[in-house]
Amino acid sequence: MISNVNKNVVFVKNIPSNIIEEAIFILKEDVSDTRIDDKLDIAKNEAEMILQDYIDNEIVSSLKKKNEVTNKKIKLKKALIIMLCAFALIIGVISKGI
Numbered sequence: 001m002i003s004n005v006n007k008n009v010v011f012v013k014n015i016p017s018n019i020i021e022e023a024i025f026i027l028k029e030d031v032s033d034t035r036i037d038d039k040l041d042i043a044k045n046e047a048e049m050i051l052q053d054y055i056d057n058e059i060v061s062s063l064k065k066k067n068e069v070t071n072k073k074i075k076l077k078k079a080l081i082i083m084l085c086a087f088a089l090i091i092g093v094i095s096k097g098i
Contacts, residue, residue, distance in 0.1 A: 010043050017055050023047060 010025040025047050 010047065012044075012047050012051070015051060017051070019058060020051060020055065023051060 008027045008029070010027065012023040012025065013021075015021070015023065025043060027043060
């Protein structure tokens, strides 16, 4: 998953996501060269958690928007049905009075 590593930058590619192509993480300055491999493993795990949280939040947000649109459509259909019923009642009352 990590494709290119610089002293202070980690490029993450081939992310299993439909919305994220790659990510760039900038490591803190206090990363020493002697422990860079350990730090890279930690950075990789943290990067994967951050990306997964982002993806999860995007999915939840998308589902909420879709649900809101569906609820609005349902409310509009109900309002239309009520208006049509009221209109039919008014027409029926007027036609019996004539």
